[in-house]
Amino acid sequence: MSTPVWITATPPATHGELHVGHLAGPYVAADVLARFLRAEGEPVRFTTGTADHASSVHVRALRAGRKPEEVAEGYRAAITSDWLRSGVEFDHIVRPRQDKGYRGRLTDLFRQLYADGVIAARTRLTPYCEPCGRWLHGAHVTGTCPHCAAACEGGMCHECARPNDGGDLLDPRCALCDSPAVPRRCRRLYVPLEPYREALAEYWAGTGLPPRLAALCESLVEDGLPDIAVSHPAEWGLSVPVDGFPEHRIDGCFEAAAMHLFGHGDRPLPERAVHFCGFGHAFCHAVLLPVLLFAQGLKLPQHFCVNEAYVMEDEVPGRGSGRKAWALDLITEYGSDTLRRHVLQARPLGRRTAFHADRLAAARRELDEGWNDWLARLFAAVREECAGRAPEALPGGSGWEVLERRLLRGLEDLREAYSPDAFDPRRAVALLDEMVRSAADFGHVNAHEAHRPTTAGRHLPVLAAQLAVARALGAWARPVMPEGADRLAAALKARPGGPVSAAALVPPAPGTRLAPPSGPVFGF
CATH class of the missing domain: 3.40.50.620 (HUPs)
Known part of the structure; x- marks a missing residue:
């Protein structure tokens, strides 16, 4: 060794x-x-x-x-x-x-x-x-x-x-x-x-x-x-x-x-x-x-x-x-x-x-209005549409293939920013924020799938896709924000931590009962 x-x-x-x-x-x-x-x-x-x-x-x-x-x-x-x-x-x-x-x-x-x-x-x-x-x-x-x-x-x-x-x-x-x-x-x-x-x-x-x-x-x-x-x-x-x-x-x-x-x-x-x-x-x-x-x-x-x-x-x-x-x-x-x-x-x-105190306050707003708002909407949708359980569906939805490719390209940059040879934690924060914004946009664009009368269940792959991103962030964001990342992993019934790799970009097993916290996931 x-x-x-x-x-x-x-x-x-x-x-x-x-x-x-x-x-x-x-x-x-x-x-x-x-x-x-x-x-x-x-x-x-x-x-x-x-x-x-x-x-x-x-x-x-x-x-x-x-x-x-x-x-x-x-x-x-x-x-x-x-x-x-x-x-x-x-x-x-x-x-x-x-x-x-x-x-x-x-x-x-x-x-x-x-x-x-x-x-x-x-x-x-x-x-x-x-x-x-x-x-x-x-x-x-x-x-x-x-x-x-x-x-x-x-x-x-x-x-x-x-x-x-x-x-x-x-x-x-x-x-x-x-x-x-x-x-x-x-x-x-x-x-x-x-x-x-x-x-x-x-x-x-x-x-x-x-x-x-x-x-x-x-x-x-x-x-x-x-x-x-x-x-x-x-x-x-x-x-x-x-x-x-x-x-x-x-x-x-x-x-x-x-x-x-x-x-x-x-x-x-x-x-x-x-x-x-x-x-x-x-x-x-x-x-x-x-x-x-x-x-x-x-x-x-x-x-x-x-x-x-x-x-x-x-x-x-x-x-x-x-x-x-x-x-x-x-x-x-x-x-x-x-x-x-x-x-x-x-x-x-x-x-x-x-x-600058105002920049620290801005960091809290980014977590509340970006990360926590998206996760709160996601957990609420799973609770309302799936009785609080991970859906029986593979990740999908309009634009999922594009989002997945972007996440994986961002993952390569994130790993580089975390690595000793090109260590740049400021860039790591920026990459994570962009991933969350992209996932939130994906959720907003596909929110209307639940209301289409022609095909039942079209919204379930959308929820599975966002849960996959959330699960990945439990590993990918942990070096930066370990407290919130572990809270997110617990909510998704996933093991905390894990490699910053593509293997984390999968949703919880179908039927898993989620346990979102009563308050914000990241920060407070």
Whole structure:
């Protein structure tokens, strides 16, 4: 049996709840791919984790006067609940502070890399806050990116995705007291990337990187690959297991990359991995994770699905607005079907996009006036004409042959949009909507068959044809809207899920008593 396709999504930092931008980025899209491949019979390993030791967790705790472990655990529980409610189903969510063996595995890897010379000590200027008496790293320090001039934190710029060493930030300031940071010499541990120049260039050339990520990687090579700090003098995080650095903690980017390896477990590396991440987090996936593998003599064919930022309408790039559309609130108001299809339609691919509440409301109207209206009329007709049972007839009706051909052509495009090589969930939503509109038009055109006095039963093939389309949608739409698709399958007494294939385009067995829900099938 082949090794599973490994799908990862960026571990979110547990300093706050999930907002709609998180769902529009890696999580729902990665779940769509995982569901499609599983339905096809492909073995899948879908993993993520929570970045409980991120510096932003410590900053949040200091501002709130709480312990960082309390902040991390509270938001970790909220995040995993939001994933569940939005239909994102992972095979494993790494919990850094709970998973047995995690701390030991990660510190053993760090210790081994240090012994092998992959990690080395360097003394560099590092920001320090004199009023707070604290070294500044990660979210503890804010400033201007030396590469793109965007506002950013220490360690990584989420606008251009290039790393910084903290000390090279322009106008660095303490995130807590806003005092100007003072540069001081500090001895830390680094991963020098320059020794991996040829290995990385060869790896990137064979990976098929998205254009913006390719431009980033080529620029890093052109400018000279940097040394990446993997330890900081800090109070929060995993202790560095190397003598001489007693008050240092392992860097969050290093931990995020190593977390993926822990999440995959002791299984043989897969034949293929697909990483979903925001562009601002791409460095950890496309640079640091491969280096950790190279250092262990491993290579992993990988594919990257990179999204840009999905922001509020009035949010300033790089600075935020303080106003968020929280995932929990939107799921509660609109349901997972509506929210999932909306964030897939609005997914920020190749450019920054903004959340508009009216577009989310429009997604709900599309489900109500398109999908649910057609299904309600279909179930009502079966109830009135066939006593609620699937008719004793083969699919037919005026234009059925044309509709069937169109559906099967659309199915080919749908499978392509779901596939890893041409993954495009926005197109998948558009194709599904067109299929529903075509089926609804077919139903309207043939509605008068029931009233023709010359030939009895001419309307029954029309009902069978629409039930066949409905049954197909229970499988074809499931990667996008699993909650409604399973509700539809239950109404038709069909097994939930199944491959996205032509085999699903058949009506329920004649005489099957249907069980339509009392409310809408998709959304609510």
